[in-house]
Amino acid sequence: MGREVAESCVDTMLMEMVAMFSGRFYANKPELAARRIEAIGYQVGHQLSERYTMERPRFSDHLEAIKFICKDFWSEVFKKQIDNLKTNHRGTFVLQDNKFRWLSRVSIDPSSEKETEDPSTPGESKAAQAVSMYLYFPCGIIRGVLSNLGIPCAVSADISSLPTCSFVIRVKA
Amino acid sequence: MANTACFIIVGRNDIPIYEAEVGSAAKREDAAQLHQFILHAALDVVQDLAWTTSAMFLKSVDRFNDLVVSVYVTAGHTRLMLLHDSRNEDGIKSFFQEVHELYIKILLNPLYLPGSRITSTHFDTKVRALARKYL
Secondary structure, eight states: OOOOOHHHHHHHHHHHHIIIIIIIIIOHHHHHHHHHHHHHHHHHHHHHHHHHTSSSSOOOOOHHHHIIIEEEEEEESSOOOOOOEEEEEEEEEEETTOOOOOGGTOOOOHHHHHHHHHHHHHHHHHHHHHHHTTHHHHHHHHHHHHHHHOEEEEEEEEEETTTTTTEEEEEEE | OOOSEEEEEOTSSOOOEEEEEEOSSOOOSTOOOOOHHHHTTTTTHHHHHHHOOOOOOEEEEETTEEEEEEEEEEOOOEEEEEESSOHHHHHHHHHHHHHHHHHHHHHTOOTTTTSSSSOOOHHHHHHHHHHHHOO
């Protein structure tokens, strides 16, 4: 089942997907574009989870499934493992990736570092908003994987410091 | 070579998404629905058993007269269930593994809605060929 594709193709496809949904389909409605991209990610995660769990035994609890995502799944999709996993043992997990592969080509806006900590400056929020559109797809993938393993959840991403990226998973119920 | 064998795939929400009679004997009219009835009745047993182990192949979970139900559960809680009268466990395990690969290929189709019926004739042909080979 393994044939290989150049990574630049994957990068181009992701950029084009975000550009298409936020620029052409839902031009002034970023929330709708985000929801569509996340739904695509959900289906992809669903499919990938079946494929990558084929060889290994099934999971006995939530923590095992999260660890599978941090190690095996992340190395299959992003060629590295999650660097830091935190949990509050009450259904919230934070997965921290110190150099998220799909954001490695995104430049960090130097002007935003000179600004004071005023989040209402338009330059900083626009850059942050532009980058956050690229994170809906991986969030959808994680949600798809966990839903297929029987763990309904909500996933959000946090990019307060690029290139480090944190994914916050909140297990429902 | 099993004389009677009925194979179904049940998705996460307990809806069968694929059914096939793969035995070599002809299907008897009076027992036409009996096989599927036995398999559906075995779902409760599978549900309990699936939580006790982390293996995928749960060997034989239920019996009816001389027919045995064997089940293979995937990580996404999709159950591949086989009703048969043979005792060839290794053959059945290999059969399940090959069908699991075929199922993943169906799932990777972006136009396939997960949980809906599998209508591909190609899949059907391949499953019957695998049944002839392993059962």
